[in-house]
Amino acid sequence: MADLNDISLVTQVAVFHNKRAFDQLVRKYQSPVRRFFLNQTLGDEMLSDDLAQDTFIKAYVNITKFKGMSSFSTWLMRIAYNVFYDHVRASRQTEDIDTSKAVASKATSGSDSLKMDIYAALALLKPDERSCITMQLIDGYPIDQISKITGIPENTVKSHLKRGKEKMTNYLKENGYDR
Numbered sequence: 537m538a539d540l541n542d543i544s545l546v547t548q549v550a551v552f553h554n555k556r557a558f559d560q561l562v563r564k565y566q567s568p569v570r571r572f573f574l575n576q577t578l579g580d581e582m583l584s585d586d587l588a589q590d591t592f593i594k595a596y597v598n599i600t601k602f603k604g605m606s607s608f609s610t611w612l613m614r615i616a617y618n619v620f621y622d623h624v625r626a627s628r629q630t631e632d633i634d635t636s637k638a639v640a641s642k643a644t645s646g647s648d649s650l651k652m653d654i655y656a657a658l659a660l661l662k663p664d665e666r667s668c669i670t671m672q673l674i675d676g677y678p679i680d681q682i683s684k685i686t687g688i689p690e691n692t693v694k695s696h697l698k699r700g701k702e703k704m705t706n707y708l709k710e711n712g713y714d715r
Contacts, residue, residue: 539608
């Protein structure tokens with residue numbers, strides 16, 4: 537039923553340029569898209585908001601290219617994934633900065649400390665591993681949908697998940713967290 541509503545809204549936007557229909561799609565999907573970017577950017581809220589805005593602009597401009605071959609949410613997350621990787625490619629010059637130390641230094645309270653340790657663990661992962669890990673463990677996407685969103689074969693997604701989980705587990709164990 538939700539997919540039918542999404543398709544109806546997409547049709548209204550594509551055919552009639554109904555901005556209110558697009559606003560409904562934005563309201564429905566802004567939290568998952570923003571959460572995806574928060575996890576990819578290791579908690580950088582301003583950057584996450586900018587990337588989310590870019591995602592929705594690209595979705596609006598390209599809405600006529602949505603063919604319904606997957607759900608609208610999968611199509612939108614694919615755009616978000618591409619926006620993030622465009623950002624990563626554009627900022628390769630800053631790769632020599634040690635983000636894990638910068639992220640870990642922000643921790644203050646107990647709950648913030650855990651959050652920052654998770655971000656520090658995520659910072660150790662390669663971008664594809666981080667994307668797969670956050671999509672599965674935080675957003676709850678199954679492997680086949682992660683594959684559709686990222687364009688990565690399912691077996692490679694499984695490999696990224698396995699390696700990413702091992703790296704995060706080792707990091708968290710080294711920093712005092714037990715199973």
